Amino acid sequence: MSKHDEIIGYIPRTRLQELGALPESTTGMKTDLSTQLLEELAKSLQWGMRGPLEEDPTCKQLIPYIVLQRGDDHVFTMRRKRTQREARLHDKLSIGVGGHMNPISPESTSPLETIRINALRELEEEVSLEGSTWDELTWERLGLLNDDSNDVGQVHLGLVYLITIPEHCTVEIREVDKLEGFWSALNALEEEHLETWSHIVRQEINAA
Numbered sequence: 001m002s003k004h005d006e007i008i009g010y011i012p013r014t015r016l017q018e019l020g021a022l023p024e025s026t027t028g029m030k031t032d033l034s035t036q037l038l039e040e041l042a043k044s045l046q047w048g049m050r051g052p053l054e055e056d057p058t059c060k061q062l063i064p065y066i067v068l069q070r071g072d073d074h075v076f077t078m079r080r081k082r083t084q085r086e087a088r089l090h091d092k093l094s095i096g097v098g099g100h101m102n103p104i105s106p107e108s109t110s111p112l113e114t115i116r117i118n119a120l121r122e123l124e125e126e127v128s129l130e131g132s133t134w135d136e137l138t139w140e141r142l143g144l145l146n147d148d149s150n151d152v153g154q155v156h157l158g159l160v161y162l163i164t165i166p167e168h169c170t171v172e173i174r175e176v177d178k179l180e181g182f183w184s185a186l187n188a189l190e191e192e193h194l195e196t197w198s199h200i201v202r203q204e205i206n207a208a
Helices: 013-019 034-044 111-126 194-205
Strands: 009-013 027-030 046-049 061-068 074-080 126-131 138-146 156-164 170-173 179-185
Touching: 009 013, 013 034, 013 194, 027 194, 034 111, 061 111, 061 138, 061 194, 111 126, 111 156, 138 194, 156 194, 170 179
Parallel strands: 061 156
Antiparallel strands: 009 046, 009 061, 027 138, 061 074, 074 179, 126 170, 138 156
16 A cells, blocks of 8 residues: 555644644644643544645644653664665654554544554554563653644644653664664754754753
8 A cells, every 4th residue: 555545643723723732833842731632632533545634734644753761861863874765864863753643443442542552553663662661661741743834844743752761671773774773862962963853852851
């Protein structure tokens, strides 16, 4: 199946505005993400083909985006290798693991559980964890990440989580042919090398 035919989760922009889910600025994070608001977002999820949605700024694809932190100032960092097809991402750094959401079977699965299952799937596809399980670790909601300054950002909305990784746990990249993974001090990451979302999230973590 082509990625353009993939069925993914989205929320109409008008619904996000009704819920007050978008940051006041066109680029930034809404950090006051209450459980009630998250539940409303989950219940507002709709499903459609990725191809048309990538060209439709009236809809926002909801993307779980998970940051792995160790101590107070180190984050797991991924560098995109030049073996990837997308040349504009070569050597770019990301501090978040994320991806599109897909419908979960059975249909009786609750909306919040659908988000959790998709977030876990993205983690398990991208990185391996030894010494614990993802469910045993503490997940902190950082907020909703929006960037309407470019065409890609206009059709995506990040649901950002922070997971604290204990010292005894090991995290490693699975797709080593495409990515390189390592721990970095937040303040040592240079803005020009970071993907846009990672830059926004780093600013938020530093400000906390």
